[in-house]
Amino acid sequence: MNINRPYFRFGFVNKRAITLSLLLQFVILVPTKQDSITAITAALLTVATAVSSTITSTTIKTATVQESKWSNAGNMNNERIDHTASVLMNGKVLVTGGCNGSLLNDAELYDPVARTWTATHSMNYARSLHTASLLPNGKVLVTGGFNITSIMNGAPTWDISRERFTMLDKMSNRKVLVDGEDNGLSSINSAELYDPLTGIWATTGSMNFARAGHTASLLPNGKVLVVGGAFVVSLQTAELYDPSTGIWANASSLNHPRLCHKTILLKNGKVLVTGGYFDVSVHTCELYDPSTDTWNNTVMLHYARIYHSVVGLPNGKALITGGQALESLNISELYDPTTEMWTYTSHMNNARAWHTASLLTDGKVLVTGGFSDNFYIKLNSSELYDPLTEMWTTTDSMNNARAGHTASVLTNGNVLVTGGYGEDQSYPASTELYLLSTKTLTTIDQMENVENDRKESVLTNEKVSVNRGHNNAISNTSNESRV
Structure with a gap:
């Protein structure tokens, strides 16, 4: 019997018909004489049975309790800061770039099932403070970031693998010391795509502006909006990447240049840009409308x-x-x-x-x-x-x-x-997991009542109202268990 549908059931006791009905999520027992009414609310399941002259009603109530804890998730192959982490469509996590005293172009994958880290192919360029965006086709787009330029014999070199450096002032001008020589980090405009099916990186169209410390937002139309960042000074520019062509197009410029800001795609399809700095940190916020390619100031932060x-x-x-x-x-x-x-x-x-x-x-x-x-x-x-x-x-x-x-x-x-x-x-290099676990608390209430030769059985997952007969003696027992 499908207990989710209203139904009627008939039984005969002492040649009198007793009607049992479940209508509008209530069960009503109609005895020969009605003395009292008791309402029972069941969280999951209510079972009422009658054997000879005794009715036993058992109510099972459940409540879910969420527990959490932190657990070590193993070490990455490289320690790193200023990197990115992207959850792929296969459930694995792709970590790219960053720095650890050396700018990194390597990438690695975390498998949540095996809880293991494995290296995958390296990017074509070392980069930190870059962005990574998961595209609708499952690939990951990496854009910009800081790289290092050191002048040797009048020619720039990008061989990061042999350049060891120490950050002197990471939070401001980002100068670095390479082999005892003062050098500068430089923003790059390159972009590349990671294919999870092959584990290989491929270059795609370069941005029109080199930038680092910028943001990237995937729009509902599948394009990627890149906003602000730094190239010598904070940038006021924005660009759009079209995955179908691999080409970047300039979007309209922001009202304020921004670095170390944050963006978020709202449910109305617009992009909200918050805070950041150019000369000083700013209260201002802006909204980008992809349908009109326009930026509008919105109310400032407090x-x-x-x-x-x-x-x-x-x-x-x-x-x-x-x-x-x-x-x-x-x-x-x-x-x-x-x-x-x-x-x-x-x-x-x-x-x-x-x-x-x-x-x-x-x-x-x-x-x-x-x-x-x-x-x-x-x-x-x-x-x-x-x-x-x-x-x-x-x-x-x-x-x-x-x-x-x-x-x-x-x-x-x-x-x-x-x-x-x-x-x-x-x-x-350490990583950790915030584990969410659910425990079920089960409470069982049992009620007995003496009736006049009633033999009925009801199973429902909703509220139950029982009209009692001559004897109103009620016994309740409660048991709590953790599942």
């Missing part, structure tokens, strides 16, 4: 910020967290695309910049790590934002403090964190 994070919520709003102004921030704000207004939401428990923010499968936002009040103290703390209550709660801390790392939500709902700045200015 706090100017760089090195922040922004994530889209299921309700269509955008949550911006932390970042740095004069100091690291714990302030969060919500952007509503329908009103184009920013409103405060509750503050994080820790001020943090250069952290990550990830939308989990349950709709909450996980924030991890980052720099604290200055760029010397790294955090291992994590916290969760609940859009329904607009409240932050702390969750388990990572095993390692890190900033400038990546966080990727895997197809199984777990979150993979890789690399970043570690303690003592180190570049950790």
Whole structure:
């Protein structure tokens, strides 16, 4: 019998018909005499049986409890910062480039099933602070980034594999020391495609402007919008990549040049650009409309910020967290695309910049790590934002403090964190997983009642109302189990 449909059932006791009906999600037993009514709510299953003159009703209630913890996910083949991590359509994670005292062109893959790291083919160019975008065809587009130019005998060289260097001032002018000689990092305009089927990189059309520290957003039409970044100075330009042709076309320019900003694709198809800096960090935000190729200013942030994070919520709003102004921030704000207004939401428990923010499968936002009040103290703390209550709660801390790392939500709902700045200015190769597990709590309630020779049986997954007979003695037992 299909218990999801209303039905009628008849039985005969003492030559009287007793009608059992399930209509509008209620079960009503009609006895010879009605003395009381008891309502039972079952979360999953309610079973009522009658043997001879006793009715036993068993209610099974279940509740799911989500638990989380951090677990080591092994070491990458190379320690790295300023890299990218992309979840491929096959569920694996592609990590590319970055630096660790040397600019990197290598790439590696994480297998969530085997929990192993394996090297794949290297990119054609070493790069850090570049972007990586998963295209609809399953390939990954990598754009721009910093490379190194050192002048030797009047000719530039790009042989990064033999150039060892130490960062002197990563946060400002990005000068580096190579073989005792002062050199500069230079933005590049090259782009390349990774094919997961072959594991091979192929060059594609170059951008019109060299840039690093920029952003890339996949648009609903399949094109990729690249915004801002640095080439000597912060850029005001934007470009569009067409995967069908491999060609870049200039988009209209932003109203403000930006570096170390954040962008997000809204549900209305527009792209929101937030913060960043050119001479000073900015409050300004802009909206790009792909249908008209136009930029329009929208309401400014309450706090100017760089090195922040922004994530889209299921309700269509955008949550911006932390970042740095004069100091690291714990302030969060919500952007509503329908009103184009920013409103405060509750503050994080820790001020943090250069952290990550990830939308989990349950709709909450996980924030991890980052720099604290200055760029010397790294955090291992994590916290969760609940859009329904607009409240932050702390969750388990990572095993390692890190900033400038990546966080990727895997197809199984777990979150993979890789690399970043570690303690003592180190570049950790370590990775970890934020594991989401669900436990089921089951409560069983049993009720017995003496009736007048009733023999009926009901099975339903909804609410049950039982009209009792002459004897109203009720016995309840409750058992809790963890599955």
